[in-house]
Amino acid sequence: MATLTLKQVKKSFGPTAVLHGVDLDVRDGEMIVIVGASGCGKSTLLRIVAGLETATSGDVIIDGQNVTPLEPADRDVAMVFQNYALYPHMSVFQNMAYGLKIRGMPKDQIVKRVDEAAKLLGIGALLERKPRQLSGGQRQRVAMGRAIVRNPKLFLFDEPLSNLDAKLRVQMRAEIRQLQKRLNVTSLFVTHDQVEAMTLGDCLVVMHAGHAAQIATPMEIWEKPADTYVAGFIGSPSMNLLPATLLEGGGAAQLEGSGLILPFADGARAGSAGRKLTIGIRPEHLRIGQGGLDVMVDLVEPLGGESVLHGKLADGTPLTARLQGATYSDGPMGVILPLELLHVFDGETGKRIEAGT
Numbered sequence: 269m270a271t272l273t274l275k276q277v278k279k280s281f282g283p284t285a286v287l288h289g290v291d292l293d294v295r296d297g298e299m300i301v302i303v304g305a306s307g308c309g310k311s312t313l314l315r316i317v318a319g320l321e322t323a324t325s326g327d328v329i330i331d332g333q334n335v336t337p338l339e340p341a342d343r344d345v346a347m348v349f350q351n352y353a354l355y356p357h358m359s360v361f362q363n364m365a366y367g368l369k370i371r372g373m374p375k376d377q378i379v380k381r382v383d384e385a386a387k388l389l390g391i392g393a394l395l396e397r398k399p400r401q402l403s404g405g406q407r408q409r410v411a412m413g414r415a416i417v418r419n420p421k422l423f424l425f426d427e428p429l430s431n432l433d434a435k436l437r438v439q440m441r442a443e444i445r446q447l448q449k450r451l452n453v454t455s456l457f458v459t460h461d462q463v464e465a466m467t468l469g470d471c472l473v474v475m476h477a478g479h480a481a482q483i484a485t486p487m488e489i490w491e492k493p494a495d496t497y498v499a500g501f502i503g504s505p506s507m508n509l510l511p512a513t514l515l516e517g518g519g520a521a522q523l524e525g526s527g528l529i530l531p532f533a534d535g536a537r538a539g540s541a542g543r544k545l546t547i548g549i550r551p552e553h554l555r556i557g558q559g560g561l562d563v564m565v566d567l568v569e570p571l572g573g574e575s576v577l578h579g580k581l582a583d584g585t586p587l588t589a590r591l592q593g594a595t596y597s598d599g600p601m602g603v604i605l606p607l608e609l610l611h612v613f614d615g616e617t618g619k620r621i622e623a624g625t
Contacts, residue, residue, distance in 0.1 A: 270331035270421035277326035301469030346415035496618040525583025533607035535623035544615025560604035
């Protein structure tokens with residue numbers, strides 16, 4: 269078990285800057301999920317922690333020790349890769365034992381550690397098999413077992429579930445979280461899947477273009493996204509973002525295109541009349557009714573107990589609603605935006621604007 273601190277970690281590949289100074293504090297036993305779109309720098313950040321990439325500048329501190337100059341083998345971390353990285357010619361036992369063997373651990377201790385990890389992961393009956401004889405989920409358990417036997421200070425997961433089918437992903441996600449809690453080992457988990465991020469993490473790091481756009485608990489990010497990028501990335505379907513203009517006195521905004529005036533439920537916003545805003549509303553918070561927005565529904569996705577409706581406002585602005593039931597059809601529809609559930613962002617910077625600011 270250990271703490272992890274990143275101080276202004278930057279990384280450039282030639283003239284291309286990939287990380288622009290990331291700060292992060294991870295507490296002992298915490299599961300941190302780094303989430304973001306492809307190319308945002310999340311895997312590069314993980315590889316820098318592991319020592320597989322060298323930071324251009326900044327420090328990586330594990331349990332109070334600056335490990336920035338250390339080789340991967342000297343950092344006491346274990347990494348689980350997307351492609352499992354198992355040796356095809358070795359048995360499951362040999363794959364799990366290999367790291368301990370090259371460190372010179374006595375054979376009886378190796379056998380004990382492998383057996384304990386295999387029992388924990390439910391793969392005790394597979395120890396003599398080769399990787400080609402295993403399913404994807406079984407290979408993933410072997411990869412995790414290889415990390416567990418080392419008893420490292422940090423677990424690092426680089427999109428370990430992306431090669432699995434949807435049902436198995438859900439199962440393995442739950443198993444990884446239960447295992448991490450049981451072992452109480454400090455962990456970093458990289459994914460582009462927001463559902464994985466929301467369900468796995470004690471804390472999320474939402475990466476955007478090499479920056480940590482927001483670091484907070486999953487529910488804090490859900491309830492108060494720091495900017496329009498985070499608001500649009502976390503949530504399925506993503507949050508509706510509607511351009512608007514602040515009215516005189518700051519107590520209301522007018523949506524562009526529709527002309528609908530929205531008084532703020534929690535007080536005035538600072539700024540002069542005419543300030544550009546972006547109003548956010550999650551699809552599941554929209555309600556059917558008149559006196560709100562007129563939407564032309566183009567597509568209905570029935571999901572059984574609920575439906576996702578895709579439509580456009582009169583000016584062509586897209587709008588998505590997630591509603592209970594499955595009896596909806598294409599065509600015009602009126603929707604209401606609950607004032608107490610609106611999110612307000614600056615129209616230029618995209619940053620969140622709280623009441624009175």
